[in-house]
Amino acid sequence: MKARLEPRINLEGRTPLETVIPLATPFIVFVDPASSCNFKCTFCPTGHRDMIAETGRFQGVMKFDVFQKVIDDFGAFDKPIKVLRLYKDGEPFLNKRLAEMVAYARKSGHVDYIDTTTNGTFLSPERIGPVLDAGIDKINISVDGMTEETYLRFTGFKFDFAKFVENVRWIYANKGACEIVVKIPNELISASSSSIPSATVATVSSSRTSHPAGRSSTSRRIPASRSQRASTSKTSARPTPVPISSTVIR
Numbered sequence: 001m002k003a004r005l006e007p008r009i010n011l012e013g014r015t016p017l018e019t020v021i022p023l024a025t026p027f028i029v030f031v032d033p034a035s036s037c038n039f040k041c042t043f044c045p046t047g048h049r050d051m052i053a054e055t056g057r058f059q060g061v062m063k064f065d066v067f068q069k070v071i072d073d074f075g076a077f078d079k080p081i082k083v084l085r086l087y088k089d090g091e092p093f094l095n096k097r098l099a100e101m102v103a104y105a106r107k108s109g110h111v112d113y114i115d116t117t118t119n120g121t122f123l124s125p126e127r128i129g130p131v132l133d134a135g136i137d138k139i140n141i142s143v144d145g146m147t148e149e150t151y152l153r154f155t156g157f158k159f160d161f162a163k164f165v166e167n168v169r170w171i172y173a174n175k176g177a178c179e180i181v182v183k184i185p186n187e188l189i190s191a192s193s194s195s196i197p198s199a200t201v202a203t204v205s206s207s208r209t210s211h212p213a214g215r216s217s218t219s220r221r222i223p224a225s226r227s228q229r230a231s232t233s234k235t236s237a238r239p240t241p242v243p244i245s246s247t248v249i250r
Ligand code: SF4
Pocket: 037, 038, 039, 040, 041, 044, 045, 046, 047, 089, 090, 091, 119, 155, 210, 211, 212, 213
């Protein structure tokens, strides 16, 4: 697999919100399978568990019946939700029913496109395979280090980086129609560019926003639905890379 540099924030095909509001149906809905996280990233509120506890915010996983109700309630809208984002404040793979959630949303007919963002801890074939099989459209994988030492420094977590790279290779080989984006802050790339696995590809993203809420919400592009994407050639022209400030791998 060859590396490919692209802008993460694609401004093509966007709908200017001011031309369509008020919306009868939301474009994007975030539903958080887990509001807690196994990492303690220094830059993230979720990583500061005592502080979150003081706010009273729930730290745990969403119950499946609550998730079902959320999806069922989407049926009250005139049209399907364009994008269901299965993440917000925590690590979605902490919820062991994530694959069932994807499958339920997919089968509901109330959602056009489903994505998630993960810190990459739980990407074993046993965990991610069912999520791919359930029909997720895109998985963003945030990278917080290029070595176990940098992971420990930024996340407070003993991360098995070699296993992570192995898992990413497996995902690329088994992703089917799912789009995979591996996002790496530029400072990590420049610090250890020789460590980038050759099986991966690079794109551009914005600064060190990484995984937590808001980190990828800078991108408001509404992706094509599964059926639209199926009819789009993989060789179609991609936008010219723009010098935003960090790097991702596609
Ligand atoms: S940035 Fe992501 S991985 Fe790090 S603590 Fe926050 S939610 Fe967890």
